[in-house]
Amino acid sequence: MNYQSTRNNEILVTSSEAILQGLSKEGGLFVPTELPKLSESFFKDIIEKEYIERAVSVLSLFLTDFPQDTLNECVTKAYSGGKFENGEVTPIAHLLDGRYLLELWHGPTCAFKDMALQLLPHLLKASSAIQKNQKEIVILTATSGDTGKAALEGFMDVSQTKIIVFYPLDGVSPMQKRQMTTQKGDNVHICAINGNFDDAQTAVKSIFTDDRLKETLENAGFCFSSANSINWGRLVPQIVYYISAYADLVANEEIKFGDKVNICVPTGNFGNILAAYYAKKMGVPFGKLICASNENNVLTDFIKTGVYDKNREFYTTTSPSMDILVSSNLERLLYDLSGSDDKAVSGWLADLNSTGRYEVSDKVKAGLLEHFACGCCNSEQVANTIKNEFDEYSYLLDTHTAVAVAVYNEYKKKSGDDKKVIIASTASPYKFTSSVLCALKKPDSTDEFEQISELSALSGTDVPQPLLELSKATVRFKGVIEKKDIANEVLKVLKL
Numbered sequence: 380m381n382y383q384s385t386r387n388n389e390i391l392v393t394s395s396e397a398i399l400q401g402l403s404k405e406g407g408l409f410v411p412t413e414l415p416k417l418s419e420s421f422f423k424d425i426i427e428k429e430y431i432e433r434a435v436s437v438l439s440l441f442l443t444d445f446p447q448d449t450l451n452e453c454v455t456k457a458y459s460g461g462k463f464e465n466g467e468v469t470p471i472a473h474l475l476d477g478r479y480l481l482e483l484w485h486g487p488t489c490a491f492k493d494m495a496l497q498l499l500p501h502l503l504k505a506s507s508a509i510q511k512n513q514k515e516i517v518i519l520t521a522t523s524g525d526t527g528k529a530a531l532e533g534f535m536d537v538s539q540t541k542i543i544v545f546y547p548l549d550g551v552s553p554m555q556k557r558q559m560t561t562q563k564g565d566n567v568h569i570c571a572i573n574g575n576f577d578d579a580q581t582a583v584k585s586i587f588t589d590d591r592l593k594e595t596l597e598n599a600g601f602c603f604s605s606a607n608s609i610n611w612g613r614l615v616p617q618i619v620y621y622i623s624a625y626a627d628l629v630a631n632e633e634i635k636f637g638d639k640v641n642i643c644v645p646t647g648n649f650g651n652i653l654a655a656y657y658a659k660k661m662g663v664p665f666g667k668l669i670c671a672s673n674e675n676n677v678l679t680d681f682i683k684t685g686v687y688d689k690n691r692e693f694y695t696t697t698s699p700s701m702d703i704l705v706s707s708n709l710e711r712l713l714y715d716l717s718g719s720d721d722k723a724v725s726g727w728l729a730d731l732n733s734t735g736r737y738e739v740s741d742k743v744k745a746g747l748l749e750h751f752a753c754g755c756c757n758s759e760q761v762a763n764t765i766k767n768e769f770d771e772y773s774y775l776l777d778t779h780t781a782v783a784v785a786v787y788n789e790y791k792k793k794s795g796d797d798k799k800v801i802i803a804s805t806a807s808p809y810k811f812t813s814s815v816l817c818a819l820k821k822p823d824s825t826d827e828f829e830q831i832s833e834l835s836a837l838s839g840t841d842v843p844q845p846l847l848e849l850s851k852a853t854v855r856f857k858g859v860i861e862k863k864d865i866a867n868e869v870l871k872v873l874k875l
């Protein structure tokens with residue numbers, strides 16, 4: 380199978396080229412030229428299998444220039460060896476009323492980013508081998524929290540790669556900072572930048588466009604890449620768990636094969652819900668894809684009206700990983716719904732760049748309404764939802780998953796659509812302990828680790844081991860730099 384760019388579909392590359400390049404050179408994103416269709420026998424076959432085998436079956440439909448053994452090895456390294464709690468990669472919890480929570484946070488960093496970032500380093504290394512790339516890959520990442528840690532944990536000690544993460548000194552939670560600065564591994568480096576997330580992001584972007592620096596690196600045998608969700612290698616592992624979740628519901632006799640199931644996803648950059656859309660187009664019997672947003676509800680307005688307008692206030696919420704006004708993966712959806720119209724997509728993205736706004740065609744509007752539903756809620760509704768669901772079902776939601784549950788409950792009430800639903804559960808409640816605990820009661824302590832113990836005692840749930848270990852972990856990275864010094868920092872880390 381080949382991949383084409385959303386902004387110029389004459390550009391065709393193989394899957395390993397798409398993953399190694401990350402972004403197409405004119406700025407477009409790589410998408411498959413056509414989606415594989417899943418037959419009933421494919422389903423019958425994977426229902427019998429474990430997650431790792433299911434992943435290999437699905438990925439081999441997309442990554443057609445990867446040898447089968449290589450794919451097996453990549454997937455096994457990513458999801459086995461005790462990396463996922465209790466060896467179960469994506470367990471499903473049933474909240475009654477036909478609501479199933481697909482728990483995607485049992486990996487090493489306790490958020491759903493692990494599902495893709497445990498696999499991406501191996502896919503990247505394999506792509507590099509297939510492409511006969513001799514250079515060592517240097518991953519540069521600016522992070523506001525979850526992505527940086529998940530990327531560090533994924534790339535840790537993966538040979539022929541180095542990873543450098545920059546985080547804003549003022550822009551991450553104490554827990555997230557601790558997760559990063561105590562990171563283990565010989566090929567990792569973490570450094571704070573004086574400023575906020577935009578300062579860190581701008582500084583990192585300036586490196587990607589610094590031709591002199593790039594040349595210095597190439598001559599020394601390095602090449603840059605990104606662990607950002609624009610890379611197809613981060614998206615394709617996410618399609619797997621939607622197919623697998625449907626198979627699990629059939630295997631557990633919660634549904635019969637062919638029954639339609641709705642999907643609800645707490646959304647930021649539109650990567651997770653896009654994977655559900657692709658699974659639906661491949662033939663998984665999904666009904667509505669419900670896009671849940673917090674106060675930053677640019678997507679709610681877009682799905683309803685077909686107008687994307689980022690000229691609005693930015694809110695800092697209790698679900699920070701969804702605080703985003705430009706959802707980069709939406710470009711892939713526009714491309715698909717417009718019937719692969721690269722000119723139209725380029726035009727809309729150019730409008731976004733110049734005016735912060737675009738309006739899609741009637742054809743795309745119709746597609747949005749056919750496949751999607753949407754809704755948003757504020758931090759108070761999130762807190763109420765955490766409390767209600769805990770009181771009612773003794774189930775503890777994190778703040779992001781609570782956005783999805785609140786939006787879904789409202790959707791069901793308004794639409795009367797009572798099909799069963801899979802709700803993507805994207806983080807452990809312990810990753811956002813303070814907000815979750817405050818939703819239930821007034822905390823006894825302001826110390827985060829004491830709050831963790833309090834939440835555990837109150838809810839009767841176990842604290843994930845990786846977060847528990849943090850209180851004793853040694854801080855390895857204390858550096859803080861000014862953003863103008865970022866290129867020097869990279870050279871220093873690479874000993875150039």
Ligand SMILES: *Cc1c(COP(=O)(O)O)cnc(C)c1O
Nearest residue numbers: 647648649650651700779805806
């Ligand atoms: C990244 C993230 C999201 C948003 O996912 P997108 O793929 O960016 O839409 C939601 N919840 C959590 C906990 C996240 O880390």
